[in-house]
Amino acid sequence: MTDSSHRVHGLAGDEIAADWPALTEHEVRALLADIPSLASARQILWHSPRPLSAACLVHTEGGTVFIKRHHHRVRSGDALREEHAFIAHLRRAGLPLARLFADARGETAMVRGDWVYEVHAQAAGVDLYREAISWSPPGRAAHAASAGRMLARLHQGAAGYAAPQRSTHLLVARSELVTAADPVQALAAQLHERPGLVDYLRGRDWRDDLAAVFAPWQHAQPALAAQPRLWTHGDWHVSNLCWSGDRDDAAVTTVLDFGLSAATFALFDLATAIERNAIAWLELDRGAAAVHTDIALALIAGYRRVRPLDRSDVHLLADLLPVVHVDFALSEVEYFHAVTKDAHAADVAYDTFLRGHAVWFSTPPGQALLDAIRASA
Template identity: 55%
Template sequence: MTASYHRVQGLNNDEVPADWPAISGREIAWLRGRYPQLGSTEEALWHSPRPMSAAAIVEGVAGRLFVKRHHHSVRNAATLGEEHRFIAHLAAAGVPVVQVLRDRDGATAVEHDGWTYELHTLGIGEDLYRDAVSWSPLTDVAQARDAGRMLARLHQAAASYHAPQRGTHLLVARDDLIRSHDPIAALKADLGNRPGLARYLARIPWEEQLRHTVLPWHAGLADRLQAEPRLWAHNDWHVSNLLWQGDTVSTVLDFGLASPTSALFDLATAIERNAVAWLELQRGAQAVRIDIALALLDGYRRQLPLSPARVHLLADLLPVVHLDFALSEVEYFEGITHSTTNADVAWQPFLLGHAQWFGSRDGQALLAGLHAAA
């Protein structure tokens, strides 16, 4: 499962061996038999440093293409199709997304030898943040404002898209537990379908830990979220998933975490991803970019107005917006890659630590800034 020669970004902003081997020339040759868009070269031009799948840029007959490969236990063709249909809807509505390529049989995802593959165009624009780690904040206020505007455009287009919930919990950002009046009971009811997560939680006092760290932030949210419409959303709006022309977003990338959540969930996730240097919290106030958070919100509201009540709800969502996804990461590391060490990171500093941080002076300052913007 691990390829020591291929290094990727670790959870602590370090370089670690990849969970999955790099895409090989042999695989590209096989894909060429399925995708006439691929060129004759079998060597990848670039390998992604992202850790939870393998991806590469390869030559195509009409330009370079992006190949992404997933282990079948994480994504099969059916679950990738859920993302691809959403992307196609957004493209038809004028949102600048990458084009998902179809193979010779018209499929947008193909399975082979235990892996699932998808091919995309590269998109238009410069990948300014290609090497940025997932928890590094955005530093340009103008870019933050335009990222907020583009997210609102995406939500406007998504409002007419209707599809069921994702067929997997693995590495998908959902809001099921946040919308539940009793997240612990809801999680317990689902553990029979999630053996990796159940195995991990059986070893720790998880109910007590959630009650003391995360759930105090959840009080009253379920009732307030009843009026918040379900909306298929990107759910991973980090600047590394956007291409740029100057300070303007030119292409939206990577819908791997997409699911029906809500507009406020997606915007709260964008603020969490882009306004806090989660791996550098020791820097104190310097690790928080309240101006970036407010620029994201401002750009969004210029495109799609939000009532004061919804902005207050947005701020109140922030300390718990990561709950479902953090659990999906625990499940992935424990059940798929069998790395209890990484599962511990997903549980402690991510799931519990993020919620705890919002009780700190710096976390409270970020929330206060958003409430004031209402």
């Protein structure tokens, strides 16, 4: 499964061999030959360093396109169509999302053997953070504010979208555990459909671990459970946005990558944005310097300029932040254990991501960030 010639982002912020082989020119030509609106591929311009799938930019006679390939165990055709239906809704609502191409059968989720492909038009704007890892702060509060405004616009556009929940737990950002009255029991109820996660958890005292993660959150659960359901992006990091330029006043021009999207709620997406952009998780040994409070507050302020949040919303956002990652962390455990068979990565997802991130919020830097968010209310 591993292609040692293609390097992707690792869990430690390093570059590692890819789990999924890079797309080849032969593969790309065969795929694009089945899309009437695109002529033959000329050249692969760039391979994405993201690790959970394979993707590239391809120059064709009909323009440059972005091709992403998933293994069917990660995304079936039906599961990918769920993302595409949400994208179509948001485009109809006026959100700046790249166009999806369909093949000769009218399918945007193109199943070819063990692989499932999607082809997007090249996004408008500058892909300013395309080499950035997911937990690296942007460094510019003005960009965070712009990202916050666009996130609020996306939530306005998502209103009224009533599709069922995603058909998979694998590598999607769902919120069932953070809204459950008993998260341990909620996970237990899911396990009959998640055999890979069951197999991993046999070696863990997962009930006590999960109870400990959620213990400080219990007082907020009723308010979280009452949040209005909304389909959300799920991975709101600056690297999933294109920009009008590289200046401080750059605006978001295109929203990318709906792979983690699911039916959750608006504050869940905003908390995820803070978790992705405002904390340098790979540099926690720097103490308070790893926390970018200005980025967190700019995200919130930008969001509030478009979609109001009252004082109780902002306090609930702070209460949610220490556990917003839990559902997705478990999906990563399942992915690494059951799909890529990477025992080390599965342990990192469980110990460092699932448990470690929650514990960090009880440290002085973590508490200072939560206090600053509450103070901004």
